Amino acid sequence: MALIEVSGVHVRFGDRVVLESIDLTVPEGEFHGLMGPNGAGKTTFFNVLTGRVKPSRGSIRFDGEDVTGLSSHRIAAKGVARSFQIMTLFDEFSASENVIVGLPGFRARGFDMHHAAAGDRGFAEKASEILVTVGLAAKSDTRAKDLSYGDRRALEIAVALGQGPRVLCLDEPTSGLGSDGVQRLATLVGRLKGKLTIVAIEHDMEFLFSLADRISVIHWGQVVARGTPHELQQNEWVKRSNLGRFA
């Protein structure tokens, strides 16, 4: 059984149809890439998948359970984590605190008003482990707003990883990164591949084609092509549209 099953998802904003009958199945452990031109509806699809936008019709099942229309926090609690194209961090918190707030153990204590949050060694150590994974160990005490652009991108992923997710949704993770940053990110995502189910929107075709198991091409709110990177390279539509030119 696929971990994610999206069936006939349709989204309208007023008169405008943004997504039209999208189907997608992602087996557990797969790295599934989403590509397509700007305005194709990729981020809207992500927003539907993570509960930020309710679909006009269609269904989304996560591990066999219907999660269509559930709010973001409920979907997140089921193990779906995401990063954002426009970075969304707790800027006044340190890198470590950003990760701590996302830990499931901390979330379970979210209504605890009796104990001090400070100095909980368990949470701090867990956050430290995750920051090591993304290469931010030396910057755990730095406030998020004081980190460099590349480090903030890494922290976005660290916060999502801190949730202990089964599905990691990455929205243009390489956006704004230099070649070194992309390389570091590719190494990190490569290490995560297989351990997590990853769905990633990406414009960097080299990044996507080197890592993804399968890729769906979205255009005009529809999936116009789908397959392995190799299959997509042979796809006439992709060739014509020039989307796979870097592969």
Place this chain on the structure above:
Amino acid sequence: MIPTPQSDSARLITPTMLVLWLVLATVPFWIARVGLYPYLGIEILIWSLYALAFNLVLGTAGLPSFGHGAYFGIGAYAFGLCQFNVVANLWACLAAALAVAGLAGALVALFISHRRGIYYAFMTIAFGQIFWTVAIKSHKVTGGEDGLLKIARLPADFGFASFDLAGNVAFYYFVLMVFGIAVIVLWRLVHSPYGRVIAAIKQSETRAAHLGYNVWLYKASIFALSAAVSGFAGGLFAMAQLAAFPDVMSLHQSGYVVMMTLVGGGLVSFWGPVIGVFLFLIARDVIGAMTNAWMLYFGLLFIAVVLFRPEGVAGAIMAAWQNRSLNSMRQQGGTALRLLLGGGRWR
């Protein structure tokens, strides 16, 4: 920085609290000698408690509530009505003030917690005005514009001993005791996991929701808690004034607590509201003795703080005391101010 177990945020009672309590405990001994009066001390403590409760919403949660006087007033009325109609017991009446104001806050929170920014501000003003109008129009219950008069300062019965609070000095020490306990509770609340989640939601509701937090519920709960503690302070105020008046629920009175909190530095410091209350009430009495236009000067100070010094007085003190850059404090205050009024609906 990650707060360590040794940092103040992990402590139940901090050195600052101890120093503050010690200083406040000496107030009745010298306040008359400096040309002021003991009742002013009572006012400062009660308004400080109210402002600290208000700052749970404004400073900690980043939610602009501009009609908070309603809950302060509801607490005052609940205290008086409990005393007249239910039981003339101090603890029961204070509990009533806390509970009724908390319930009113929870009711309002149901309608506003999906908003933030200017929309949130407008709705808090609207609900505040509704409560104020009801208080003025319900003559039979609240006494209308005349208010609820002849509220007594009920004795504090601890079981083993009972203390008469009729005198200002005795009442001052009672309020100081209550203030001390409330400060410990609020300090812990702000620095608990709950408080950190609230602070996270202030910075990004979207991110918090995608981490699995029910943003609406957290925003509603902090508003209700703030209203409850504001109402508790209102109950004490009814005792202090021996009456409950609708005036404290009005829009301009609600504005006072906003001015106090922002001038004091509530956006960057837990203690900001206390500093702001002290400055406001001292300005009222000292500058007010010289000119009726004292509010003009305080209003100008408020404008200057919002425009140029959003870190407030507490920010300047923290910069000097903790050897932090004034510029970074200003940035922190400015960011908090932007978050306060900048956001629309979060989804």
